Amino acid sequence: MLVEIASHQPAVSQNEIAETIGVTSQAVSDYVRDLVESGYVEKGGRGRYEVTKEGVDWLISRTDDLEAYLDHVNSDVLGSVEVDAAIALNDVAEGTEVGLVMRDGVLHANPAGGTATAVTVTGANKGEAVGVADFEGVVDYDTGNVSVLPVPTVTDDDRLNPDVISTHAPDEGLVAVAGTEAYALVSQSDVDPDLRFGTAEGVAEAGMLGLDVLLIAVTDEIPRHTSKLRDRNVPHRVLDSDAF
Numbered sequence: 001m002l003v004e005i006a007s008h009q010p011a012v013s014q015n016e017i018a019e020t021i022g023v024t025s026q027a028v029s030d031y032v033r034d035l036v037e038s039g040y041v042e043k044g045g046r047g048r049y050e051v052t053k054e055g056v057d058w059l060i061s062r063t064d065d066l067e068a069y070l071d072h073v074n075s076d077v078l079g080s081v082e083v084d085a086a087i088a089l090n091d092v093a094e095g096t097e098v099g100l101v102m103r104d105g106v107l108h109a110n111p112a113g114g115t116a117t118a119v120t121v122t123g124a125n126k127g128e129a130v131g132v133a134d135f136e137g138v139v140d141y142d143t144g145n146v147s148v149l150p151v152p153t154v155t156d157d158d159r160l161n162p163d164v165i166s167t168h169a170p171d172e173g174l175v176a177v178a179g180t181e182a183y184a185l186v187s188q189s190d191v192d193p194d195l196r197f198g199t200a201e202g203v204a205e206a207g208m209l210g211l212d213v214l215l216i217a218v219t220d221e222i223p224r225h226t227s228k229l230r231d232r233n234v235p236h237r238v239l240d241s242d243a244f
Contacts, residue, residue: 002055002059014029084131084133088127095119115139118134144213146215147237153218175193226238
């Protein structure tokens, strides 16, 4: 009720509020009267109401409680019934406890066990996707590292030697490209990119899942990527293109 009053103040239509929250106009009138008496709402002329400072403070306290409740629902309640997918490392039957391991950035179900466990909700042959739920423990894997190779824009006189890409490409990991100039440089090298459209979200996700990434990016694309990498706490470094 307070949210609706705050959204429409000072001219508040009790009929509109009643339709929005699904109660009668009389109920709205009763609620508003209680809010005025509690000091959360101040009444002006006819149909004019404003939420007081006390009302705002009360709303803030309730939204904090609501956020904590939603976290509880998402992590403790929904998390316990959530079904995820993993790659079966061996044939596995439904209802089997398996270990969870991360390989090449993909979750795998290992019948031999692991630091984290789950129960299969489907059966699967080796190499197939299997549904897992009832998670316990933490999947043990290290975050990957992202190396960023800056590529000058088309208006810049500087140029990079395409051979620099193979020098920095990870032996096991991904090569991602962001920007037309970066793609042109990669096209002249002997390296095939794994991510033709290396979005900031995709590169950060790969790093979070344990993959080393070489990101070849136009200079004006780099701030978006490094910002996302910092937000996700993914180790990264920007290579010094002047040294090439």
